[in-house]
Every structure is written in structure tokens, then in C-alpha cells.
Amino acid sequence: MTTGATPELAEAIQRGYDRRDRADTAPTIAHFEALLAEHPDHPVLAYEVGGAYDTAGEEETARGHYERAPALGLDGDVLRRCLCQYASTLRWLGELDESLVVLDRARREFPDSDSVRVFRALTLNDAQRSDEALAALLTVVTVVTVHAEATDLGRWAAGLRGLAQWLADGRPD
Known part of the structure; x- marks a missing residue:
């Protein structure tokens, strides 16, 4: 500090x-x-x-x-x-x-x-710029999923990472 x-x-x-x-x-x-x-x-x-x-x-x-x-x-x-x-x-x-x-x-x-x-x-x-904002937050959430004691999202981590990238990329087809 x-x-x-x-x-x-x-x-x-x-x-x-x-x-x-x-x-x-x-x-x-x-x-x-x-x-x-x-x-x-x-x-x-x-x-x-x-x-x-x-x-x-x-x-x-x-x-x-x-x-x-x-x-x-x-x-x-x-x-x-x-x-x-x-x-x-x-x-x-x-x-x-x-x-x-x-x-x-x-x-x-x-x-x-x-x-x-x-x-x-x-x-x-x-x-x-809500999609970019949500993508950034999902990125934080998926980082937390590495620590199983902090969340129960581990099961969906890969999917959430994919969703974060899809949003960050502008929702490509």
C-alpha cells in the first residue's frame, strides 16, 4: 500500500x-x-x-x-x-x-x-455498451470459477467463458 x-x-x-x-x-x-x-x-x-x-x-x-x-x-x-x-x-x-x-x-x-x-x-x-460490460463481468466470474470454494459456477465455466468471448466479439453468427 x-x-x-x-x-x-x-x-x-x-x-x-x-x-x-x-x-x-x-x-x-x-x-x-x-x-x-x-x-x-x-x-x-x-x-x-x-x-x-x-x-x-x-x-x-x-x-x-x-x-x-x-x-x-x-x-x-x-x-x-x-x-x-x-x-x-x-x-x-x-x-x-x-x-x-x-x-x-x-x-x-x-x-x-x-x-x-x-x-x-x-x-x-x-x-x-452493455454487451461489452457483461462480457467483462463474465470474464471475472469465470476466473473465480477456478476457485471451487468461492463459487458453484465451475460446471458452467467453459460455457460462460465462451459467452463472454461471443459478447466481446459483438455477437458474431
């Missing part, structure tokens, strides 16, 4: 999460803003501030932080989460094409990510 953070900074970030109250986000925003003020070019903190504003429903403010974090060098799993959240923010702002651009980047960088597939499906659905 805290790529490139000292143990002290990682602990401070965790404190922000531990004290988070989704009904009153102002203290969380203040906590992460204070950390960012102390470490103004830290990519993880830029992302965390964006997430705090996003949780508060302040998508325009979150957007700037989500854009800044990768530019500062955010990488790894935190980058994946940032791209998903940024794309979701763009979706909430009605910027569906931009959301898909961000998610396409995330797919290239994290091709096995179920979270990227799900966030992309949400954007595709909002863009009235």
Missing part, C-alpha cells in the same frame, strides 16, 4: 485509514492533506489525498490528485488502485471516453486484474 514510504510514513497512512469515518470525511482529508504538505511530491500521498476527496464525493478535487500521483512515479499495486479510482471518478463526472482511456492503460499494465475489468465494465455499462 505504501510503495516508497518509510515505516513512519506507512504507519501514518495506516492511521488515516484506521480513523476514517465515511460519514465525516473532513478529518481524513485533513490528515492526508497534512501528510502531503510534509511530503509534497510523494506519489502515494497524492493518491491517498485523491482517495479521501473521492470518498467525500469531491470528484473534481480528487481528479487532480489522481492525475498527479502517476506523474510523480506511482507504481505497482498502488498505481493499479489509483487508475481504477481515477477512472471511476471520471465515470462519475460523465467523462466516459476518458475513463476508458485510463482503464485501457490499466489493462495494459495489469492485464490479469479483476478490479480493472470490473471498473471497465461499469464504465462500459454507463456508455450504453
Whole structure:
């Protein structure tokens, strides 16, 4: 979660999460803003501030932080989460094409990510591209079928994978 953070900074970030109250986000925003003020070019903190504003429903403010974090060098799993959240923010702002651009980047960088597939499906659905959205979700479902303890869909996994591909291909004859 805290790529490139000292143990002290990682602990401070965790404190922000531990004290988070989704009904009153102002203290969380203040906590992460204070950390960012102390470490103004830290990519993880830029992302965390964006997430705090996003949780508060302040998508325009979150957007700037989500854009800044990768530019500062955010990488790894935190980058994946940032791209998903940024794309979701763009979706909430009605910027569906931009959301898909961000998610396409995330797919290239994290091709096995179920979270990227799900966030992309949400954007595709909002863009009235329901077959593509359903295909993306079915892909996630069929990945889960590998883990028999997680679902009882294993019996239909091959069929669901085929249906997902057929939808993704535009329902060919």
C-alpha cells in the first residue's frame, strides 16, 4: 500500500485509514492533506489525498490528485488502485471516453486484474455498451470459477467463458 514510504510514513497512512469515518470525511482529508504538505511530491500521498476527496464525493478535487500521483512515479499495486479510482471518478463526472482511456492503460499494465475489468465494465455499462460490460463481468466470474470454494459456477465455466468471448466479439453468427 505504501510503495516508497518509510515505516513512519506507512504507519501514518495506516492511521488515516484506521480513523476514517465515511460519514465525516473532513478529518481524513485533513490528515492526508497534512501528510502531503510534509511530503509534497510523494506519489502515494497524492493518491491517498485523491482517495479521501473521492470518498467525500469531491470528484473534481480528487481528479487532480489522481492525475498527479502517476506523474510523480506511482507504481505497482498502488498505481493499479489509483487508475481504477481515477477512472471511476471520471465515470462519475460523465467523462466516459476518458475513463476508458485510463482503464485501457490499466489493462495494459495489469492485464490479469479483476478490479480493472470490473471498473471497465461499469464504465462500459454507463456508455450504453452493455454487451461489452457483461462480457467483462463474465470474464471475472469465470476466473473465480477456478476457485471451487468461492463459487458453484465451475460446471458452467467453459460455457460462460465462451459467452463472454461471443459478447466481446459483438455477437458474431
